Amino acid sequence: MAEDTSRANLTYRDAGVDIDAGAQLVERIKADVATTMRPEVLGGLGGFGGLFELSLQRYHNPVLVCGSDGVGTKLKLAIETGCHETIGVDLVAMCVNDIVVTGAEPLFFLDYYATGRLELDVAQRVIRGITRGCREAGAALIGGETAEMPGIYASNHYDLAGFSVGIVEKAAIIDGSRVRPGDALIGIASSGLHSNGYSLVRHVLETRGITLATELNGQALTELLMTPTRIYVRAVRALIEEVEIRALCHITGGGLLDNLPRVLPSKTQARIDAHTWEWPTVFSWLQREGGISRQEMYRVFNCGVGMVVALAPQDVDHALGVLRSAGETAWQLGEVAAGPTERPLVRIEE
Structure with missing residues (x-):
């Protein structure tokens, strides 16, 4: 029987997936990935799993600590x-900051990048941020996944997820149980x-008709909104070496x-x-433009506080010195007191 030539031979590329582009991306990012190696x-x-x-x-009784997050x-x-260059920094930060509060050292990181159509330049910029x-975290990027998924994502959209593993000596785990x-x-x-509260941020922009070209105190709104999440790993680990830390809290969503109640x-x-501190400009602006209550601000945003440390009062001065030497801005924020209920509470005294 004669071959039916009325139909074209279809390829994966016809379906919207470019295998060659994926291979090209691996080649493009090799040099950047190499800078993270341990x-x-x-x-x-290129392997099926990172080794x-x-x-x-180094350890008597090691415990692995795992974290996963998005942006x-x-x-x-x-x-x-x-602004694709820094969103990868956010991705790493959200994972490793969660890990380090247990006292763990982040060891390695993996990413998941999914898109409707793989744009090599965009993907390379995102992974360069990763x-x-x-x-910054001292973690090796040992693997990841790039998925081209037409029909799930629009052609110019992508999604990110990150996964990190760290290690801590069991006796050195920081879990808040020693807080008094x-x-x-x-x-x-x-x-x-x-990387928190952006659904509310975008709602304020949309309902108030505010453009990203707006300037606040001479700084572009885009720059303020896209500033990457600070990575606290090196500073916190330096602090752990010097002071007995009773609890650490990453202020996220x-x-x-x-x-804070999660570690009390x-x-x-x-x-x-x-x-004890002044809100950065972007938070005051958001509260004013959105008509957001102080209570709601404290429940949605970090309001300028990215990490909280609980420790004995006699260690405060030394701890502040260590953190400032590590390049952080730190101050005494408050204290722990007896609470009125079984459930731990937070009281912000204005």
Whole structure:
């Protein structure tokens, strides 16, 4: 029977997936990925799994700590503004900052990049930000996945997820169980909004008709909104070496009000003195433009506090010195007190 030539031979590219582009991306990012390597990494890109040789001689009873996160709807602003260089830093930060609060050292990181159509330049810029974040955290980028998914994502859209693994000695785990009334709280400054609350940010922009070309105190709104999340790993690990830390809290979604209770024992409360720091401009502006209550601001945004440390009051001065030497802005934020209920609370005293 004669072959039917009325139909063209279809390819994966016809369906919207370019295998060659994926291979080209791997070649493009190899040099950047290489800058994140640690001696424990075995092999290179292109394998089915990342290999990391764990040297257990350093540990008596090691515990692995895992974290996974994304960047929320900040990603939508990155796509709309074309600011792809720093969103990868946010991705790493959201994972490793969660890991380090347990006392763990981040070891390695993996990313997941999904898109409707693989744009090599955009993907390379995003992954370059991921490698920057990995270098800041001291974590190796040992693998990842690039998925081209037409029909799931629009052609110019992409999504990100990150996964990190760290290690800590079991006896050195920081879990808040040693926190006591009378302990001091230190705040470490955020770099801005980090990667939380952007659904509300975008709602304020849309409902108030505010454009990203707006300037605040001579700084472009785009720059303020796209400032990457600060990575606290090196500073916090330096602090752990010097001072007994009783609790660490990464201020992410839920702000000060919902995150601090996660690291406090029952029948305690965090008493925060709101006069000890000044909100960065972007938070005051958001509150004013959106007509947002102070309570809601504290529950959605970090309001300038990216990390909180609980420690004995006699260690405050030394801890502040260590953090400032590491390049952080830090101050005494408040204290831990006895609480009125089993459930730990946060009281912000204006």
